[in-house]
Amino acid sequence: MPLALILGLILLLSLSTGAEPAPTSTTGLDYWIKTVVGYVAAGAEVASALVIGLALVRALLLYLRQLTGPHHATDATESVRVQLGRGLALGLEFTIASDILRTAVAPTREDIITLSAVVLLRTLLNYFLEREIRQLEARRQDPAPD
Secondary structure (H helix, E strand, O other): OHHHHHHHHHHHHHOOOOOOOOOOOOOHHHHHHHHHHHHHHHHHHHHHHHHHHHHHHHHHHHHHHHHHOOOOOOOHHHHHHHHHHHHHHHHHHHHHHHHHHHHHOOOOHHHHHHHHHHHHHHHHHHHHHHHHHHHHHHHHHOOOOO
């Protein structure tokens, strides 16, 4: 399944698009909509960077605290990976929202194909990240008997 999705992504990116000219509208409303959407999309990108950055700092601090503290039966890195994975997944959602917003204003065929490829790739990353988080949480809740 993942191989088919990756091949579909490659196909989407390799399609040659006859670049149709984007409609140019000079009305004041179009200008303001594009401006507002541009700022909101930029805000989503900043939010993504902040979420991922804070998740990295938090994961590093948690890892260092677990290394210096008393050792537990569970692996110290598993809880760190779960916390970092949640932050990365949320950051990916913000970047997808930003891409959708940017494409929503006067999209061309090339913009839509690029957005489809980016969303597909990020959705795949998010899917596998969430799956790994669920597996790690299940392992933490049901430790194997010694």
